[in-house]
Amino acid sequence: MHGVCFMIEVNNIRTSFSTGFIRRRVVRAVDGVSFQVEEDETLGLVGESGCGKTTLGRSILRLIEPDEGRVVVNGTDITALSRSDLRRFRPRMQMIFQDAYASLNPRMRVRESVAEPLKIHRMGDRAAIDRRVRELVEEVGLNEEHLNRRPYELSGGQNQRVVLARVLALRPEFIVADEPTSALDVSVQAQILNLIRDLGQEYHMSCLYISHDLGVIRAISNRVAVMLEGRIVEIGKTADVLDRPSHPYTRRLVAVPVRETPEPLESPVFPAAPAMVEERPGHWVEETTA
Amino acid sequence: MNAALLEVRGLKVGFPTPDGLVRASDTVDLELYHREILGLIGETGSGKTVLGMAILRLLQPNTVIEGEIRYRGRDLLSLPEDEMRKVRGREIGVVLQNSGTSLNPVYTVGDQIAEAATLHQGLKGSEARHRAVELLDAVRIPDPAVMAREYPHRFSGGMRERALIAMALACSPSLLIADEPTKGLDAVTKREIIDLFAEVNRDRSVLFITHDIEAAATLATRVAVMYAGEIVEIGAAGEVLSDPAHPYTRGLLASLPERGMRPIPGSAPSLITPPPGCRFSPRCATKDCKSEHPGLVEVGPGHYARCMLYDRG
Structure with missing residues (x-):
């Protein structure tokens, strides 16, 4: 498309879960989502809880298998990869989760946690791994004395730094960050966000940044996608979408005080996804009937 | 000014640990007036929750507590347990943190x-x-x-929070202590909970514990800022949050994504051996006050800050 090389191309991803034992019900959590992320770009993904943000993030990395759709990462169609090929591809795409404490093995010291991905993917001998671990720990703003600590001896922010070091160890091209700062205090959040932004540039990572905090999204992402009931309803440049929202839902999301109680969402009915219209260059909105 | 519903005087709370006494709350003075929402903000570990739990006397038995907590003139700390049980829930309601585990x-x-x-x-x-x-x-x-x-x-997260609010209001308490009721909620749900809160607490005093500055700004009439177990600034919400006097409050506001996202350097100090002098001095860019411990000084009408910039002995 116009000669732009997309790092990540997500094409018509659908993921559903079935619930219920006797009366099976199918919930379609992600309902036909397509977008691209360019090299070095951070795409923010916003929406309220239950809209499918996390499922989308996981589906893209095949941590949950999507029902259909295609994900192309730097030319490789990862949806077509076999399990073993996918495993070999894993270092190139990584995920950061919301709860850093739960992401780390409680029995491992920082040194072991950060070395683990390097060992699994056989990136160097013991001495090289040890050197790299020290380098990484410093890069994320920790120091020597933290190397022998375990997760319970670190604060939430420090644990998130360890997680970041583990992710960077593999030099991924693409990361999905799922609310990595929502459990942190604002001043710690600012430290971690700055770190993610700076290291993202240094390591040339493309990033899908999932958050429900519009302030965070504004600070960290180049473009933003707004998700509602499993679909992206609006996508474009961050300032453009947040300052001049077009879709009624985005307007509600960015409105300062919402006084009226919104109607409870109806039980899942799945009409055909409306088409996306390019309203302004690079700013797409789902077509509304109104 | 009407009489205070709740008066906290010289409250010290310490937790004995093998490494020493953790001073989670150190000489806190606070009044909560009738029909006021007091926002108590500060970072994790600054002593917000401990203060709330001390008022309800829900801290573990080996906790070292000194000072006075007067509710309608009665000292809660010297009340026998069976009397205290009648206060909890009926007089003072509580919405605990983590709606997921509170039910x-x-x-x-x-x-x-x-x-x-x-x-x-x-x-x-x-x-x-x-x-x-x-x-x-x-x-x-x-x-x-x-x-x-x-x-x-x-129940979804927002609905659980609503259920907990309903539970806390069951006996129409005159005072409600709400600990992080908007934590973990998405933007839309959070706004709904804040609106609901404002509506159901019109005739009530609320101690609103939060690290969400936006929520405090929307809801609170006054705001108290805690740092390392101390109240470092207190005053009208609009004033404290738009024209903060204490360097810590300024740093906290500047670290918000919408206000520049500049973090405060360093991290919160140990509460076992807090820094000498001003507790914020190791991280403070404005002034280096290792020797003097500032008191709360009035910097504007009803607006107090604990900083050597204002404390001239």
Whole structure:
């Protein structure tokens, strides 16, 4: 498309879960989502809880298998990869989760946690791994004395730094960050966000940044996608979408005080996804009937 | 100014540990007036929750507590336990942190709300259940009669928060202590909870504990900022949050994504051996005050800050 090389191309991803034992019900959590992320770009993904943000993030990395759709990462169609090929591809795409404490093995010291991905993917001998671990720990703003600590001896922010070091160890091209700062205090959040932004540039990572905090999204992402009931309803440049929202839902999301109680969402009915219209260059909105 | 509903005087709370006494709250003075929402903000570990739990006397028995907590003139700290039980829930309601774990998973939400009404107001079975439905309706749970018979896992995060608010309000307490009621909620749900909070607490005093500065700005009439167990700034919400006097408050506001996202360097100090002098001095860019410990000084009408910039002995 116009000669732009997309790092990540997500094409018509659908993921559903079935619930219920006797009366099976199918919930379609992600309902036909397509977008691209360019090299070095951070795409923010916003929406309220239950809209499918996390499922989308996981589906893209095949941590949950999507029902259909295609994900192309730097030319490789990862949806077509076999399990073993996918495993070999894993270092190139990584995920950061919301709860850093739960992401780390409680029995491992920082040194072991950060070395683990390097060992699994056989990136160097013991001495090289040890050197790299020290380098990484410093890069994320920790120091020597933290190397022998375990997760319970670190604060939430420090644990998130360890997680970041583990992710960077593999030099991924693409990361999905799922609310990595929502459990942190604002001043710690600012430290971690700055770190993610700076290291993202240094390591040339493309990033899908999932958050429900519009302030965070504004600070960290180049473009933003707004998700509602499993679909992206609006996508474009961050300032453009947040300052001049077009879709009624985005307007509600960015409105300062919402006084009226919104109607409870109806039980899942799945009409055909409306088409996306390019309203302004690079700013797409789902077509509304109104 | 009307008389204070709650007065905290020289409150010190310490937790004995093998490494020494953790001074989670150090000489806190605070008044809460009738029908005021006081926002208590500060970072994790600054002592916000401990202060709330100390007022309710819900801290573990080996906790070292000094000072006075006067509610309607009575010192809660010297009250016998059976008297205190009548205060909790009936006089002082509480919405605890973590709506997910505050509800009992094996009882229906309605039964849990009815429990308060049964215990404190002596309502019987169907009356209490009826009251629970009324309360769920008041906090805008759709289909309250049906939802009262559901178990907590059927409730979303926002609905659980509403249920907890309903539970806290079951006996119409004069004081409500709410600990991080907007934590973990998405932007839209958070705004709904804040709106609901403002509405149901019109005639009540609320101690609103939060690290969400936006929520405090929307809801609170006054704001107290805690750092390392001390109140470092207190005053009218608009004033403290738009024209902060203490360097820590300024740093906290500057670290918000929408205000530049500049973090405060360093991290919070140990509460076992707090830094000498001003506790914020190791991280403070404005002034280096290792030798003097500043007191709370009035910097504007009803606006106090604990900083050597203003404390001239």
